Amino acid sequence: MKVACLLLVMLLSGCASQAVEPSYYLLRSNQDLPSSKLSPSVDFALGTIEIAPYLNQLGLVIDIADSQIRPAVNHLWAEPIYDGVRTLLTADIAKANGQELMPAKLSKDATVVNIRIDKLDGTLDGRAQIVAYWWLVRNDEVIDLNRFSKSRALSADGYSAMVDAETALLEELAKKIAASLVPPPHK
Amino acid sequence: MPTEHAQVSKSRKISGIWFIPLLALVLGAYMVLHNWMTQGPDIEIAFKTADGLEEGKTKIKYRNVDMGVVNEVRLNEHLDGVIAKVKMNRQAVPLLIKDTGFWVVTARVGLGNITGLNTLLSGAYIELAPGSSKTEERKFVGLDQPPLTPADAPGLRLKLTSNHASSVTAGDTVLYKGYKVGRVETMTFNPDDKLVHYQIFIDAPYHELVNSSVRFWDVSGISMSTGATGFKVQTGSIDTILFGGLTFGVPTGIKDGGKVTKNSTFELYKSYKDILENPFRYGAYYVVSFNHSVKGLSPGAPVEYRGIRVGNVVRVLFKEGQSEQIEAGQEGEGAPIPVLVYVEPGRMELSDTEASLVVVEETIRLGVGNGLRGSMERGNLLTGAQYINLDYYPAAEKATLGTFMQYTTIPTIETGLAQMEEKVTSILNTIDALPLADTVASLNQNLESLESILDNQSTQQLPTHxxxxxxxxxxxxxxxxxxxxASQTLNSSLLSLNRTLANLESLTGTLSRQPSAVIFPSSPEVDPIPEVSEQ
Incomplete structure (x- = not known):
């Protein structure tokens, strides 16, 4: 009887410990996106966006050493990172070019833009970094291939500043992609 | 009285009368010496008869100069001929060599001329024709007939063969473009090869006209032919019309060949038309066998290589094929029908020589290894005339040259209409063998069943359902x-599930690191915070 009482006390004391509330972050463009009528691009369409598998998790990723990462437990993405990246890039490319990139299956004659994000994380010394590739495919032939690799210092300590820095890096990537979309001379 | 003295004079010691016998002695010695110095050797000449020969009278002449005289005529030891012993002059010694000819010159009346009329008064004599040998000889065999050409005459001696005895005989003229350039010396029939053999001589300088490409043909008599353009009459010279003769030349379209050596053999063709039909000397016989009808394939039909005529069909060896089958113990099994063909290199733009023939034979041997096959094709759809075609079929089964009798065989393949006919026949046979009546009856039953199913009300409602x-x-x-x-709900549910799984993963991580965390509170996990470095 004494042992049972002791276990109950210990269990109750364990439950009494205070849990840490997780923080959720969203990847969205920081630019102003005013209401306007959008027109779909006839020359270009969005193909695949590939995200490195290590990024495909809820926790934000910290690069703590060479080839060593740590996903945060209490700082989480509010949605799958794939959706966040796709939403941000399409919005910023559309803003830069004035035309919305439609899915490739809806624009069969268009040049297809394919994107791959190899790296998108923060470091303990206060930087965010990105490594990405994009390539244009026309008539089953790769006509352009580019790489974007950059890091950016955080404006403040903490994960919120890291998400802001990653957002800025993705916006910069969107501008580079938009600049590479030069329409072919029409027949 | 005066005394008269007798005068004593010396008498002659030798009487003058002795001059006469002395003179006779000197003359005799001269004659003996002259005779000894001019006398040649004794020779023997064998003749079939002693016709015209007289001992001590019949002379030996060369270019109408006496060279000796017949001393003795006797029968030979077999009693089937005579031997004339002749005393020759010393001048004739260089002429007594191995191939020197002797014949009796008498008056002869031939088809073309009359010779030896002078012997009617002077008597027969033996003519000598010197040879060109270096070997001395004292025993000779006399000729029955005077040689038509002297042994040392400049020119070219050739041999001709023919598979039929034409009107050409010894002594006939050899013409070149109608001009007499030689003669036929001998004509014999050889029972071994069943061919008529001729020896002809072309006089110099016309022998230069003969090369390996020339053909000889008979121009005896008058050749007549009829055609769409009317009658055609061809003749040689008047000599050849009356007495026969032959001519030679290079057929149109054939290049001049190389030089020929003496005693080379040529074929004597019946006519120039015969040459035009078979203008080439060299060719090779091959046999191609077919497992289907050879109707329409007649002797003389073309043998072609990809549309180019390279030879002709000689004949169908049906009888020989049956014999071979019987010998192989395969009678009654439907043996292939062998066809003998003749392939000529001259038709392939090659020179008409033995070397070209070797090239063609080697090409065919290598070609068969690479798929060269013979096939029978229909040349004329209306008449049904067929021909042999040679072509490469790389997909054909491997094969090599074979033998049939003394001939080389080329493997065959069925193509074109023959193959199509066989396939159509095979298809028709297959259709014929099908149980069509039973199948149609069964099909009718099935159609009735299907109709009843379709008429069913539930079946008709099926499309609506x-x-x-x-x-x-x-x-x-x-x-x-x-x-x-639904998709939005599903996505939301998946996100919640992901978070739950992440929490569960965190919990399992905590429990694996600190199993007592269920009972004892553990310090909450703290994420590393990125901090702006001070630079």
Whole structure:
């Protein structure tokens, strides 16, 4: 009887410990996106966006050493990172070019833009970094291939500043992609 | 009285009368010496008869100069001829060599001329024709007839063969473009090869006209032919019309050949038309065998290589094929029918020589290894005339040259109409063998059953039900579209599930590191915070 009482006390004391509330972050463009009528691009369409598998998790990723990462437990993405990246890039490319990139299956004659994000994380010394590739495919032939690799210092300590820095890096990537979309001379 | 003295004079010691016998002695010695100095050797000449020969009278002449005289005529030891012993002059010694000829010159009346009329008064004599040998000889065999050409005459001696005895005989003229350039010396029939053999001589300088490409043909008599353009009459010279003769030349379209050596053999063709039909000297016989009808394939039919005529069909060896089959113990099994063909290199733009023939034979041998096959093709759809075609079929089964009798065989392949006919026949046979009546009866039963099923009310309602099912399926699929409520709900549920799984993963991580964390509170895990470095 004494042992049972002791276990109950210990269990109750364990439950009494205070849990840490997780923080959720969203990847969205920081630019102003005013209401306007959008027109779909006839020359270009969005193909695949590939995200490195290590990024495909809820926790934000910290690069703590060479080839060593740590996903945060209490700082989480509010949605799958794939959706966040796709939403941000399409919005910023559309803003830069004035035309919305439609899915490739809806624009069969268009040049297809394919994107791959190899790296998108923060470091303990206060930087965010990105490594990405994009390539244009026309008539089953790769006509352009580019790489974007950059890091950016955080404006403040903490994960919120890291998400802001990653957002800025993705916006910069969107501008580079938009600049590479030069329409072919029409027949 | 005066005394008269007798005068004593010396008498002559030798009487003058002795001059006469002395003179006779000197003359005799001279004659003996002259005779000894001019006398040549004794020779023997064998003749069939002693016709015209007289001992001590018949002379030996060369260019009408006496060279000796017949001393003795006697029968030979077999009693089937005579031997004339002749005393020759010393001047004739260089002429007594191995191939020197002797014959009796008498008056002769031939078809073309009359010779030896002078012997009617002077008597027969033996003519000598010197040879060109270096070997001395004292025993000779006399000729029955005077040689038509002297042994040392400049020119070219050739041999001709023919498979039929034409009107050409010894002594006939050899013409070149109608001009007499030689003569036929001998004509014999050889029972071994069943050919008539001629020896002809072409006088110099006309022998230069003979090369390996020339053909000889008979121009005896008058050749007549009829055609669409009327009658054609061809003749040689008047000599050849009356007495026969032959001519030679290079057929149109054939290049001049190389020089020929003496005693080379040529074929004597019946006519120039015969040459035009068979203008080439060199060729090779091959046998191609077919397992189907050879109707329409007649002797003389073309043998072609990809449309170019390279020879002709000689004949169908049906009898020989049957014999071979019987010898092989395969009678009654439907043996292939062998066809003898003749392939000529001259038809392939090659020179008409033995070397070209060797090239063609080697090409065919190598070609068969690479798929060269013979096939029978229809040359004329109206007449049904067929010909042999040679071509490469790389996909054909491997084969090599074979033998049939003394001939080389080329493997064959069935192509074109023959193959099509066989396939159509095979298909028709297959259709014929089908149980069509039973099948149609069974099909009718099945159609009746199908009709009753289709007439069934439930079957007729089936399309309506099917339409409904498809519409429901479309509705179900559209409810799962990316912008549908179900899709949104599903995405939301998956996100919640992901978070739950992440929490569960965190919990299992904590429990694996600190199993007592269920009872004893553990310090909450703290994420590393990125900090702006001070630079």
């Amino acid at each position: 099917l339409d409904q099912t498809i519409q429901e399926l479309r509705d179900a699929i559209s409810s799962l579209a990316p912008n549908s409520d």
